[in-house]
Amino acid sequence: MIEDLGTEPASPVRRVPRVLLPFRRSAYRRLSAALCFTLFTTGLWTVGQVWEVVRIGGGASQLSFVAAAASLGALLPMLLGGAVADRVAQKTILLVVQGVHFALLTTAAVLSLTDQMQLWHLVAIGFLGGTAVAFYFPAYSAWLPSLLAEDELMAANGFEGMVRPSIQQAAGPALGSLIITAFAPGAAMAVAAVLAFAAWCTFWTVPRTPVRGAEGPARGVFADIAEGFRYMLATRWLVASLAFASLMVMVMMGPLQVVLPFLIKDRLGGGAGEHALVLATWGIGGAVGSLVMGSLRMPRRYLTTLLGLWGVAGLPLLAVAAAKEIWVVTAAAFFVGALFSSPMVLWGTLLQRRVPPQLLGRITSLDFFVSIAFLPLSMAVAGPVSEAIGTQATFVVAGIVPLIAAVVAVVLGRLPADEIAHPLD
Numbered sequence: 001m002i003e004d005l006g007t008e009p010a011s012p013v014r015r016v017p018r019v020l021l022p023f024r025r026s027a028y029r030r031l032s033a034a035l036c037f038t039l040f041t042t043g044l045w046t047v048g049q050v051w052e053v054v055r056i057g058g059g060a061s062q063l064s065f066v067a068a069a070a071s072l073g074a075l076l077p078m079l080l081g082g083a084v085a086d087r088v089a090q091k092t093i094l095l096v097v098q099g100v101h102f103a104l105l106t107t108a109a110v111l112s113l114t115d116q117m118q119l120w121h122l123v124a125i126g127f128l129g130g131t132a133v134a135f136y137f138p139a140y141s142a143w144l145p146s147l148l149a150e151d152e153l154m155a156a157n158g159f160e161g162m163v164r165p166s167i168q169q170a171a172g173p174a175l176g177s178l179i180i181t182a183f184a185p186g187a188a189m190a191v192a193a194v195l196a197f198a199a200w201c202t203f204w205t206v207p208r209t210p211v212r213g214a215e216g217p218a219r220g221v222f223a224d225i226a227e228g229f230r231y232m233l234a235t236r237w238l239v240a241s242l243a244f245a246s247l248m249v250m251v252m253m254g255p256l257q258v259v260l261p262f263l264i265k266d267r268l269g270g271g272a273g274e275h276a277l278v279l280a281t282w283g284i285g286g287a288v289g290s291l292v293m294g295s296l297r298m299p300r301r302y303l304t305t306l307l308g309l310w311g312v313a314g315l316p317l318l319a320v321a322a323a324k325e326i327w328v329v330t331a332a333a334f335f336v337g338a339l340f341s342s343p344m345v346l347w348g349t350l351l352q353r354r355v356p357p358q359l360l361g362r363i364t365s366l367d368f369f370v371s372i373a374f375l376p377l378s379m380a381v382a383g384p385v386s387e388a389i390g391t392q393a394t395f396v397v398a399g400i401v402p403l404i405a406a407v408v409a410v411v412l413g414r415l416p417a418d419e420i421a422h423p424l425d
Helices: 018-024 026-055 062-076 078-085 089-114 118-145 150-180 185-203 219-235 236-267 273-294 304-314 317-321 326-354 357-371 375-389 391-412 415-421
Strands: none
Touching: 018 026, 018 150, 018 273, 026 062, 026 078, 026 089, 026 118, 026 150, 026 185, 026 219, 026 273, 062 118, 062 375, 078 089, 078 219, 089 118, 089 185, 089 317, 118 150, 118 304, 118 326, 150 185, 185 317, 219 236, 219 304, 219 357, 219 391, 236 273, 236 326, 236 357, 236 375, 273 304, 273 317, 273 326, 304 326, 304 391, 317 326, 317 391, 317 415, 326 357, 375 391, 375 415, 391 415
């Protein structure tokens, strides 16, 4: 099937590093370029929205509203996004999503630069942007296996695991902070809009592929979603992993995305530059961890390794809780990034290897849906909770709970027996 996609035949790979194997195919080179543009867009928006909230006089609670709206926007249509990805050409979905992102970012830039931005504008833009994301990830994940050979998937996930944090959390926010420092948050949003348009143009160059779920019987969208739910509930390793991921996201993401900027600002006396430095180091850690994982073969104990790494990913936040200097937060961010992102390489490959192709879009959407089910709540309560119990206690909870939850998930989910029965190495 790979040969029919307009990509060049696989060449000898003896001297090619494993993580670079997917780049033998022109379709993946174009897809990865579009992904990089998209990640820059997200990184610029991440830092831009924080300092736009500050610019209009908001604080941690107001940023919670914006972040929660984006999470809720992604959550509500997520299951629909998976069903659509299994029935509609994934290239078409991604083109529409990028068009929406371009329109939203352009609107945000104009409102900010003309000093017309209000909090409800940011909330609305965040919600609509999150809705677009709900269709982006299932379509992208379902498209990737049709562009690559099976033995190239872990390498592709490793490369993407490297560029996602290094661009989205490092290079993008760093560029955004420079633009904000020199000009204003609205200027960073304008650059993000230009990059969103560049991603839209690049997606056009990737060959269209058959939709592998479309050949099945025509059914309603609810029947398609129900089929995905049945598969998930009948698959023990999926249930255990997603239950753990839900709790991990609940306790970690709110403090990291909402409380951390104000810890840097209020306790350490930092600003946009220091915030961008911490995000950059977080991203670099994620890039290093993903690159190392993508260069390896699938471990035999892949489920235990997956949840074990995620479980200890929160421990560096204990250092953040006690930090008195910015370098401590920066060092902790590196290890959080490495320990959080490297298992994502295993997770993405695991879904692509063990989930039936005709269900991959729906299972990917269920993955995001269940994993981020409590993300809006995490974002909404992180600010008020930190104001009530203090930032130190907030980060202590975020650091300890994931490790306890990982142990419980491995034991109750009987994951060691499952990974031995279904080897992927």
